[in-house]
Amino acid sequence: MAAPTRIGSPAAPPPVADGSLKRSLTRLDLIAMGVGSIVGAGIFVTTGVAAATKAGPAIMLSFVLAGAICVLVALCYSELASMTPVSGSAYTYTRTTMGEIPAFLVGWNLLLEYAVAASAIAIGWSGLFGAALNSLFGVTLPKAITAGPGSGGVVNLPAVLIVAVLVAVLVFEVKIAAVVVKTLVALTIGVLALVVVIGSPHLHAGNWSPFLPFGVHGIAAGAALAFFAYLGFDIVATSAEETRDPRRDLPWGMIGSVVIATALYVAVSAVLTGVAPYSSLNNAAPVATALAAIGAGWIGKVILVASVIALTKGLLMVCYGQTRLVFAMSRDGMVPKSLCRTNSRGAPVRLSLVIGAVVAVVAGLLNIDTVAELVNIGALFAFLIVSLGVLILRRTDPDRARPFRTPLMPFVPLLAIGGCIWLATTFEALTWVRFVVWSAAGIALYLGYGRRHSITRTAPAVALTDEAVAGGAA
Template sequence: MKFNLLRKESLSRYLGADKNFVKSMTAFDLVAMGVGAVIGTGIFILPGTVAAKTAGPGVTLSFLFSAIVCALAAMCYAEFSSALPVAGSAYSYGNVVFGEIFGWILGWALILEYMLAVASVSTGWAAYFQSLLEDFGIKIPKALAGPFDPSHGVYINIVAVIIVLLVTAMLSHGMQTSTRVNDVAVVIKIVIIILFLVAGVFFIRKANYHPFLPYHMSGVFRGATTVFFAYLGFDAVSSSAAEVKDPKKNMPMGIIGTLIVATVLYMCVSVVLTGMVHYTKLDVANPVAFALQVVHQDWMAGLISIGALIGMFTMMVTMTYSSSRLVYSIGRDGLLPSFLSKLDKHGTPQIAVWTVGIIIALMGGLVSLDQLTSLVNIGTLLAFTFVSFGIIPLRKRKDIGNRGGFKVPLFPVLPIISGLACLAMICMLSKETYIGAGIWFALGLILYFSYGYRHSKINTDR
């Protein structure tokens, strides 16, 4: 057998393998899924803390500049998902365009991103929910209220485990049921945000906007690098391409639409929040709730908590779904055991869904994730970088047609700018993140060379 790490997958095999998925998702479902992933608790926290520490009222511009950088990557994802309407997102794109070893590295990075993100958010959801229960006089025993730490009498975060398993059970019933629940949850979340905006706008004081740029434009740009990560998650939409009606039209609408809705919401919250309270007072744990208390609108604090819970729930739905489709895709290619790619009679990869759900539940319930969440960023940015630069070899492939589909404008300038911007973001990550990522990728390469390469379904003779 000739040893070839750059052997490439064919689009036709992917389309054939994914044809049993039920194509039920619309552009609205995709936007709801994307907004569900991008708009979480961060919208109630980041605008305030970044305003206080870095950008002042100019935090609104920080969100705008970050959105522009993300828009470049979003357009590249939109073209890929239009040209390659298959499951697996950047993993599958890498296999087709760059070769199997690059696809594997991207897939391994995305597994880390998605699963860590959900596990981390599940612990946040548990903390909010436990706080809500305590308001009603219900207290969860200490032994069941945190990560495994026997020396302090704590054994498992039972609420985090339960919420992840509930999300997994919902996804196991298929995407038609899941998208209906997710769509409703996202609408409720947006309504709560709009209620805050409508209530808050009456308490805006122009004096709070002065000075608008207390840390100058350099502060705005520093703020942009911080809030950039608030947008991560829109890429998860691309993992659903095999289950979308008319993907050439709906995938670009879903990806770009997600970014537009998220940007408008983040910027509006920033404008209202910094108008209600002077930016110097917003360096608190929950700036939105604090601002409402300052203007004596305590009645909305409960709504904000509900909005945060729903925001985290929809994020867990999208990322768990994306994780399962990613694991399905890697199993489909033989790089992980092929039983992970089996679909049930309803077109749902049940084994992949429950495998992912159980692993995430154990991580959220037993492991302290504080030091690991930064690895989410490097996994995402790595995928962004490859997808951005990948547009160039994609356009050269005569066997992949994208007639009538979305194409990145100003080719090849915008894809190159997008890739370079993502590389710049990677360079800003901490040394600890590089060390953690190095260990993770080393484990991934060991698994690939010991199992994946030999079991790959790519025809090495072609």
């Protein structure tokens, strides 16, 4: 007898009454979530450091190049998202095009990406929150409650508390989280607009000469660093099952958020390199330093508060994306199905609490600097596989309805694949070793658990409500 196929069908999600996620997100919600994921506190640091060490004033072109690669990837995501409007993002798309094993590896690596990113953001939030308290109110928190044991403290309490607060937001209807994100995004964009308005009158064209101090190669080197400022736009795709019209709005959400973020990065980098010599920007607070030099020293406190806000929305979006990824894997049986239970509002409460607890423990007790680069390589792996999936599905199932079609086939996915491979070559050897070890652990987990429990389905998978589980047990 032939072995059963291990490729799932991109079926429609189950109705809300059966316990799926609730559809309530609009196009504006998706764009805000995308911008909230991309534009974090790093915009106040990455722009200056990348200009000083990689590209000089040409960092503006570096952000355009990095944004262009992300748009190529987003176009590929958009086609698969419009065909498969269910939760899971790259994991779900890979399962419908390449099968379970590649899908599990994509989900496994994205899981690490989100977990490490969430913990790193929580730790960064704690540091900035402490700095803001000291700068604004003269309050200094003791090290015992602001650092883990490995850093000379007992527990990073602010990191734990912010995770708890954001998990509390996530366990309510997703629309509430979207409102919070839109509010925080509006505040962040307002501060960035303030930076541009204050700095623009002080632009000095001489600071842009030479424009290419590191040569043309500097643009590419800057793009490799800048690209990682864009990681997170794919979180929009995880919201497919909670979007009112995913076939129409998901492409807008992903591509629109990348375009808006690119415009913000270019504007800030243009002001920064025009106000101060690029060589002076290699410090921990380049935007505040540059604007202080033109008599706007007060902006440093504003940026500090804005950085706390930016990290708050970034952490919320990473935790959101992580829960929706694991939700999809759980519903497919790849990880324990008890994690995909939803409450009457369609929120995966149990999963949100479990993930929140893991992130809080890591952020509160551990130092995760040594594995932070895995965030980047895991994301690039997912981007590459999704782009390859578009090519495969166009060949294996050319007649399937595609509400959104990636333009200029096959050039767009091929360019996206090439861009991901090129950026991946910038990683150190140790990062690749960690990636291989983590992937091997994922394969072992799949063979030991996922393959035996997975649901190879041609009909919609049904998420479990607490009531449904209780009824089944009875």
